Amino acid sequence: MTKIKRLHHVAIVVDKIEDSLSFWEVLGLKFGSIRDVPEQDSRVAFLQLGDSEIELVEPINDSSGIARYLAKHGPGMHHICIEVEEIDPILANLREKGFRLINPEPQTGDGGEKYAFIHPESTKGVLVELYELPG
Numbered sequence: 001m002t003k004i005k006r007l008h009h010v011a012i013v014v015d016k017i018e019d020s021l022s023f024w025e026v027l028g029l030k031f032g033s034i035r036d037v038p039e040q041d042s043r044v045a046f047l048q049l050g051d052s053e054i055e056l057v058e059p060i061n062d063s064s065g066i067a068r069y070l071a072k073h074g075p076g077m078h079h080i081c082i083e084v085e086e087i088d089p090i091l092a093n094l095r096e097k098g099f100r101l102i103n104p105e106p107q108t109g110d111g112g113e114k115y116a117f118i119h120p121e122s123t124k125g126v127l128v129e130l131y132e133l134p135g
Contacts, residue, residue, distance in 0.1 A: 003084065003085040003086075004082055004083075004084055004085075005082075005083040005084060005085060006051060006052065006082075006083050007052050007080065007081070007082060007083075008052060008053070008081040008082060008083040008129075008131050009046075009052055009053040009054065009055045009080075009081045010052075010053075010054050010055070010077065010079075010080050010081070011044075011054075011055040011057050011077070011078040011079045011080075011081065011129075012054065012055065012056055012057065012075070012076065012077055012078060013057050013058075013059075013066060013069055013070050013073075013075055013076060013077075013078045014056045014057065014058055014075050015058070015070065015075055016058060017034060017043060017045045017056050017058045020045075020056050020075075021045065021047075021056070024047050024054065024056075029047040029048060029049055029054065030047065030048045031045065031046075031047055032045075032046035032047065032048060032053075033045070033046055034046075036060070039107070039109075040057075040064065040065070040066060041059060041060050041061050041063070041064030041065070041066065041067070042057050042058060042059055042060055042064060042066045043057075043058045043060055044056065044057050044058075045058075057078060066078075078127060079117070079126070079127035079128060079129050080126060080127075080128055080129070081115075081128075081129040081130075081131050082128065082129070082130055082131065083131045083132070083133065084130050084131065084132055085132070086132060087106045087114045087115070087116060087130050087131070087132040088106065088114075090130060091103075091104070091105070091106065091116055091130070094118065094122075099118060099119075099122040100118070100119035100121050100122045101116060101117070101118055101119065101122075102116070102117035102118065102119050103115070103116035103117050104116075106130075106132070111134065112134035112135075113131060113132060113133050113134055114131070114132040114134075115129055115130065115131045115132070116129070116130050117129050117130075118130070
């Protein structure tokens with residue numbers, strides 16, 4: 001079985017990143033950067049929390065999945081991301097056991113990372129992202 005490495009990040013959907021940063025900075029989290037994520041039609045701010053991160057996710061248009069989520073649920077926690085050693089065998093195992101996957105096959109991000117989302121219906125209400133770093 002593939003090794004689970006750590007909680008990589010918790011993603012929080014926000015209306016506007018800049019308006020949300022002050023709270024997290026007052027808590028002492030260090031702001032890293034803001035990155036555009038065109039494949040998700042969003043912008044993401046990264047805040048360091050030990051060896052994990054909090055990600056503030058802002059939609060960049062009204063038709064994205066993030067925008068639809070924000071319109072339906074309002075700002076708040078969107079998903080948790082678990083870093084794994086190898087994503088492919090985990091996804092195969094989940095498929096075999098009948099879990100509903102948003103991404104049956106891993107997607108590849110700009111930095112070469114592989115990721116896939118597991119539908120909240122299969123996790124009792126939590127959107128879970130699996131994440132494999134390159135190398």
